[in-house]
Amino acid sequence: DITLVDAALQVKVHLLYGVMPKLDVITRAVRIENTGAQELRLEKVLSANLDFVSGDFNLLTFSGRHAMERNLVCTPVSQTEQVITSRRGFSSHQENPLLLLAEKSVTESSGTCYAMEFVYSGGFTGLTALDPFNQTRMQLGLMEERFSYPLAPGAEFYAPEVIMSCSTEGLDRLSNQLQRCIRTRVVRGPWRDQSRPVLLNSWEAFYMDFTADDLTGLAEQTKELGLDMLVLDDGWFGTRCDDNRALGDWFVNEEKLGGTLSDLVDTVHGMGLKFGLWIEPEMVNEDSDLYREHPDWALTIPGRKPIRSRNQLVLDFSRKEVVDEIFSRISAVLDKASVDYIKWDCNRSIADFCSGAAQDSGRVFYDFILGVYDFLERLLTRYPNLLIEGCSGGGGRFDAGMMYYTPQIWCSDNTDPIDRLRIQYGTSFGYPASSVGAHVSKSPNEQTGRVTPLATRGITAMQGGFGYELNPAVLSEEEREEIREITKTYRRYERLISTGDYHRLSNPFTDAVGAWAYTSEDGSESLLNMVVLEIHGNRPVSYIRLRGLTAGALYQDTETGRIYPADMLTEVGIPVPQAMGEYKSYQMHLKRV
Ligand code: GLA
Numbered sequence: 077d078i079t080l081v082d083a084a085l086q087v088k089v090h091l092l093y094g095v096m097p098k099l100d101v102i103t104r105a106v107r108i109e110n111t112g113a114q115e116l117r118l119e120k121v122l123s124a125n126l127d128f129v130s131g132d133f134n135l136l137t138f139s140g141r142h143a144m145e146r147n148l149v150c151t152p153v154s155q156t157e158q159v160i161t162s163r164r165g166f167s168s169h170q171e172n173p174l175l176l177l178a179e180k181s182v183t184e185s186s187g188t189c190y191a192m193e194f195v196y197s198g199g200f201t202g203l204t205a206l207d208p209f210n211q212t213r214m215q216l217g218l219m220e221e222r223f224s225y226p227l228a229p230g231a232e233f234y235a236p237e238v239i240m241s242c243s244t245e246g247l248d249r250l251s252n253q254l255q256r257c258i259r260t261r262v263v264r265g266p267w268r269d270q271s272r273p274v275l276l277n278s279w280e281a282f283y284m285d286f287t288a289d290d291l292t293g294l295a296e297q298t299k300e301l302g303l304d305m306l307v308l309d310d311g312w313f314g315t316r317c318d319d320n321r322a323l324g325d326w327f328v329n330e331e332k333l334g335g336t337l338s339d340l341v342d343t344v345h346g347m348g349l350k351f352g353l354w355i356e357p358e359m360v361n362e363d364s365d366l367y368r369e370h371p372d373w374a375l376t377i378p379g380r381k382p383i384r385s386r387n388q389l390v391l392d393f394s395r396k397e398v399v400d401e402i403f404s405r406i407s408a409v410l411d412k413a414s415v416d417y418i419k420w421d422c423n424r425s426i427a428d429f430c431s432g433a434a435q436d437s438g439r440v441f442y443d444f445i446l447g448v449y450d451f452l453e454r455l456l457t458r459y460p461n462l463l464i465e466g467c468s469g470g471g472g473r474f475d476a477g478m479m480y481y482t483p484q485i486w487c488s489d490n491t492d493p494i495d496r497l498r499i500q501y502g503t504s505f506g507y508p509a510s511s512v513g514a515h516v517s518k519s520p521n522e523q524t525g526r527v528t529p530l531a532t533r534g535i536t537a538m539q540g541g542f543g544y545e546l547n548p549a550v551l552s553e554e555e556r557e558e559i560r561e562i563t564k565t566y567r568r569y570e571r572l573i574s575t576g577d578y579h580r581l582s583n584p585f586t587d588a589v590g591a592w593a594y595t596s597e598d599g600s601e602s603l604l605n606m607v608v609l610e611i612h613g614n615r616p617v618s619y620i621r622l623r624g625l626t627a628g629a630l631y632q633d634t635e636t637g638r639i640y641p642a643d644m645l646t647e648v649g650i651p652v653p654q655a656m657g658e659y660k661s662y663q664m665h666l667k668r669v
Pocket of ligand 1: 279309310354421423467468469470486488489
């Protein structure tokens with residue numbers, strides 16, 4: 077705690093550092109204390125600042141859009157300030173609170189690079205700029221726009237923590253340091269180290285159009301395919317039959333479910349499966365009893381038509397009475413049925429930010445996120461074994477702040493494996509595989525129409541929070557058998573995937589092959605994955621070079637028994653099999669002998 081004092085204003089600013097030498101991580105947060113007698117207003121609070129006396133850097137950021145999140149963008153740092161921000165109230169699909177600064181010559185395995193990663197789920201501001209002496213400044217903190225926070229005499233204010241890390245051995249090492257920090261120091265509770273259940277989610281199987289028989293059928297398929305959990309997605313509450321209505325009415329639609337929720341949960345538990353449920357607590361539809369009762373609970377601007385997105389409005393979670401009521405409705409449902417898992421969704425950004433209660437719009441965004449965290453903390457306190465998966469129109473709130481409560485987050489609504497390779501590639505720069513919710517869905521894909529082999533969908537989804545999102549009843553017996561095999565493969569490698577180091581072995585945006593590997597920290601085993609993205613006649617052979625192996629050791633392919641020297645695997649590489657067609661995939665498991 078380094079305390080700075082402004083005697084004139086009577087303010088203390090505490091710079092709070094955390095040092096984790098084994099992880100190569102330093103964190104910084106800020107606490108501001110008003111020690112004077114006058115009320116102050118905070119107009120801008122950043123959590124961390126770094127100044128580099130030398131270096132010629134690129135800024136690496138992760139921009140995107142719904143269904144195509146976290147695309148790597150690389151721009152040279154220049155005298156023109158570069159501001160990376162989300163003004164949407166949430167960390168957002170459009171930018172991610174992860175900034176990397178890399179020497180221009182950096183590669184995955186060489187060169188110096190630095191990271192700042194915000195442990196926060198709200199809007200943010202990041203910045204880089206060169207000063208007139210060519211020294212680089214890098215900053216990350218709270219969203220500046222729409223922020224003006226009152227600080228009464230005696231009050232204090234916290235700006236959340238930024239994880240900072242550095243590597244002199246390239247981007248691979250930097251990413252693994254960040255991944256390890258999140259996996260072991262941000263994620264907590266019983267699900268931090270436990271294997272996560274392999275799930276079947278009802279969304280792409282039925283959307284909101286399901287019957288009680290459909291759900292029982294899906295549970296039977298979950299059982300028959302050897303999976304662990306059935307997740308009932310959107311559509312189980314109030315009059316919810318499409319996305320125009322009922323958000324806020326968290327009452328079980330027993331007619332649609334053919335009984336109480338606990339009847340359904342008991343049936344599913346009776347089959348030896350876990351049960352999961354979808355919720356979207358922060359949102360409301362105007363066509364809902366909740367909105368009819370409390371129209372002032374939605375964030376709107378008085379006198380103006382509200383801005384709708386996915387036909388819904390945002391509830392004012394900066395107000396405790398709103399959080400209390402939604403919590404009491406949702407916990408009344410969860411108290412009656414032993415739900416094992418929650419998918420917490422949040423399907424729009426905040427646009428109208430005038431809070432009816434506080435009338436102090438400058439604090440709404442900050443207090444809103446505190447309301448979300450408060451709700452999540454209450455859920456985990458009341459149901460300590462609950463596994464919560466975050467979600468926000470797919471990956472619109474994929475950040476380390478959420479990961480403190482939700483150890484896995486639905487990475488994108490896009491389940492096309494080829495697009496997913498790219499989305500997961502960008503995500504891997506700052507987030508561990510164990511945090512990435514990834515599902516096998518049907519082909520042709522619902523979002524892109526692309527046709528891909530089941531095995532490729534399987535390999536791509538094997539990035540941590542593994543599951544399925546389709547109706548197995550419409551598949552052939554061969555496909556169902558393949559699903560059983562894919563699931564067995566995932567279980568075999570699940571520990572390696574969720575705790576191993578992650579290596580990006582190609583760039584799926586520019587290379588003809590998508591390739592990545594997981595290697596155990598001690599280098600004793602490695603799982604190599606490849607997907608062919610492009611094919612051409614008489615194409616040159618691509619060699620995929622591994623990383624993370626023990627130099628000088630020998631490795632055996634556990635399927636063929638063939639032995640390879642580590643130096644050959646890392647210096648020459650494994651040739652991508654020529655016989656493969658577009659979107660075919662290949663997995664190779666190596667053990668040190
Ligand atoms: C969002 C989620 C989907 C699904 C729907 C339900 O789009 O990202 O996975 O849960 O909402 O409405």
